Amino acid sequence: VAPATRLFQTVLKKMNEFEQIEQIRRMAESKRGIRLDETIVGIGDDAAVLRWKSPHLVVTTDCQVEGVHFSFKTSSAEEIGYRLLAVNLSDLAAMGATPKAVLVSLCLGPTVDAPFVKKFYSGMLALARKASVQIVGGNISRSKHTSVFDLTAIGGMHAQPLLRSGARAGDLVAITGTLGDSAAGFFALKKLGPRARQRFGPQVVRHLRPVPRSEFGPRLVGLASSCIDLSDGLSSELHHLAAASGLGFWIDQKSLPVSQGLRRLAKEFNQDVSQWVLHGGEDYQLLFTVSPDHWKQVEKVARLTQTPISVIGFTDKQNANRGRGRTRRTRTAPSVKLLRVDGKTQALEAEGWVHF
Numbered sequence: 001v002a003p004a005t006r007l008f009q010t011v012l013k014k015m016n017e018f019e020q021i022e023q024i025r026r027m028a029e030s031k032r033g034i035r036l037d038e039t040i041v042g043i044g045d046d047a048a049v050l051r052w053k054s055p056h057l058v059v060t061t062d063c064q065v066e067g068v069h070f071s072f073k074t075s076s077a078e079e080i081g082y083r084l085l086a087v088n089l090s091d092l093a094a095m096g097a098t099p100k101a102v103l104v105s106l107c108l109g110p111t112v113d114a115p116f117v118k119k120f121y122s123g124m125l126a127l128a129r130k131a132s133v134q135i136v137g138g139n140i141s142r143s144k145h146t147s148v149f150d151l152t153a154i155g156g157m158h159a160q161p162l163l164r165s166g167a168r169a170g171d172l173v174a175i176t177g178t179l180g181d182s183a184a185g186f187f188a189l190k191k192l193g194p195r196a197r198q199r200f201g202p203q204v205v206r207h208l209r210p211v212p213r214s215e216f217g218p219r220l221v222g223l224a225s226s227c228i229d230l231s232d233g234l235s236s237e238l239h240h241l242a243a244a245s246g247l248g249f250w251i252d253q254k255s256l257p258v259s260q261g262l263r264r265l266a267k268e269f270n271q272d273v274s275q276w277v278l279h280g281g282e283d284y285q286l287l288f289t290v291s292p293d294h295w296k297q298v299e300k301v302a303r304l305t306q307t308p309i310s311v312i313g314f315t316d317k318q319n320a321n322r323g324r325g326r327t328r329r330t331r332t333a334p335s336v337k338l339l340r341v342d343g344k345t346q347a348l349e350a351e352g353w354v355h356f
């Protein structure tokens with residue numbers, strides 16, 4: 001065989017899409033993957049075919065973009081794959097849906113090679129297996145510039161989904177887990193590089209491998225009145241709930257759950273804890289409202305699923321739609337108020353989360 005042909009064959013072998021898909025299919029269908037009863041056709045044909053049993057199909061999509069959501073410098077291939085699935089499962093959990101199947105579309109930038117794809121899928125399959133989710137299809141393409149990894153997640157539910165708009169005046173505002181760890185972990189990674197993994201392990205893990213609340217979310221159905229997951233940070237998400245429900249939200253700063261590790265990290269780098277806690281993004285916790293009558297039951301399902309929860313405030317119609325009937329311009333937007341540690345009250349503005 002001539003050298004040129006040999007080279008051509010090697011290149012083909014290295015980056016052959018069919019072969020890669022075949023490899024992914026083998027991985028997804030090995031004991032690392034999940035085989036759903038619903039799946040009639042999985043990876044390998046033009047489209048997946050699912051036998052759908054749940055009354056409601058809940059579908060979401062979210063992508064991870066190189067240089068925006070992750071960097072190859074701070075994340076491993078496994079972590080990027082894991083995270084792509086985690087952020088989508090978090091959205092399903094926020095609706096109260098149980099995840100079932102996912103489609104994965106990869107646009108591979110010039111720095112990505114075939115072994116990367118294998119590691120990426122093994123990271124994703126580790127979470128898929130835990131969450132009983134099957135990878136039923138996808139696509140691989142080359143990209144001339146950055147890498148973009150996109151995922152569509154499909155979930156099912158038997159009851160009414162948890163919406164952002166369902167909160168009622170007098171509800172409790174509650175949250176799972178602790179706040180700000182992901183942003184703090186990201187900060188540590190940027191400051192310390194790989195050393196951050198040893199020094200501030202829990203925060204770094206929360207950033208690179210967030211745990212979607214896939215078991216707790218569906219159990220909030222029928223108990224919580226509204227729900228959203230924290231991708232942009234507490235302040236932004238509170239404003240989303242306030243706007244959707246037309247209510248005022250009061251948040252007690254003292255009751256916001258903060259980890260010891262985050263406090264230590266903030267102290268060491270002379271950073272403001274409350275900035276991370278109030279505005280740091282990508283925590284992927286669930287923020288929800290619940291009538292006080294249902295709180296005992298919420299505590300029960302939290303224990304059952306080993307989910308830490310805290311009440312952080314309440315809703316009030318006092319601020320809601322004040323000025324209704326006036327012109328749009330003079331209407332006061334539903335507000336989010338923070339009862340500060342020093343006893344003063346301030347408006348909590350929504351601050352967007354800047355990834356990189």
Ligand SMILES: [Mg+2]
Nearest residue numbers: 091094229231
């Ligand atoms: Mg969301």
